[in-house]
Amino acid sequence: MTTQMTTDGQVRADADFFQVVKERRSVRVYDPNWTIPEDELRDILQTAILAPSSSNLQPWRFLVIRDAELKRKLLPIANNQQQVVDASAVIAVLGDLKSYEKAESIYASAVAAGYMSEEVKSDFVKRTVQIYGSLPEPVAKSIVQVDGGLVSMQLMLAAKAKGYDTVPMGGYNKEKFVEAFGVPDRYVPVMLIALGKAAKEGHPTTRLPLDEVVFWDSMEQR
Template identity: 35%
Template sequence: MELSEALRSRRSVHEYTDESLDEETIHDIFADATFAPSSFNLQPWEFLVLTDDEDRERLRGVANDQEHVTDAPAGVVVLGNKDPSAHADRVFQDWLDKDYIPNEDVKEALIETAEGMAEMDEEDRRVWTTRSTALVAMSVMLAAWDRGVATCPMGGFDAEGVLSEFDVPDQYEPVMLLTMGYPVEESDDLQNERKLRRETDEVLHFGSFDGIEDPIGAPADD
């Protein structure tokens, strides 16, 4: 489908059919999604895809017991590596090989920059990886919907619980959870009128930021 159609028709879906997602489809979704941009092209993302019933029950246990975690045929933990230098050697060698940078000295300087970023405090590294990993998460949702596969992003989960339950090293930040599967076409998620979207003129600012107005008229700092 056209990008504009995908953006406007995508919904967060909670009701899924019993049809399973085959590994090839899942692989193709992520193959497209990983063309998302990232800081210095360092691609800090990793994805834990859970299709076994038992694994999705475990995920539900650290996701506020949300039913659609187990109703969907697949659950995805979107992880961000908090070490900016993790893939720096490969990334910047590729830049050198493809003449994006002129010489080895520049490559080594870029690696040193990434290593310096890896020395940032915990909160700054969390913000760094979340910015890039959120981009790829949106790309996953659009790549899935392009194939008729619905998703629902979830921010309500126990991050430490996710790491512990699935033995994920603590250098990773659980940025988002996604449910994924073929939607029930008659579900309210797809059939109900589209939820409110703020008008473009309300959110778009040219040249200067001219303040925030609540759409129902309340002062912004209430």
């Protein structure tokens, strides 16, 4: 845990990054009476969207499900995993297959921030729309799935740093989810993330030894 002085003279405590990474667990038992304030959820999401993405198109979109009735509606779609109703929120991470349509506003904001010239922006927008707008659907889906994974991990670490817990969920019926929640065709479901206050800690797990998963310079068989 580190501390630093804020502009108003208050001392703020921040969780150490490595501590957050090592202590994050997939939690499946939540306090059903705990509500995360919307400003806290916004802080977590704001940190999450600092993640990198292909051509900075930021294709992630989030459906934040907090309403108790909607969570009960989601329960059977998510294979009756109890965390869906007990967590403070379930965040559906989606990938926008037409994220290139926001290229103009994304790069215009970079110009306004002084990160690129208007000339460079115009070239970026033209090439980005041409390339991403003509991608085969399987390729476009692969890109938003990767970017969705990046933002999801960042979201879970941000939540842990603020004292909350999460569990990523791929075990749900994506077709039924899309139908039940009226998700347009342009959005690809990436995962659900249950987010809340743990009522029971997630159990620790082990990892393969580093030398079993890392190859240095060559992938020759050991």
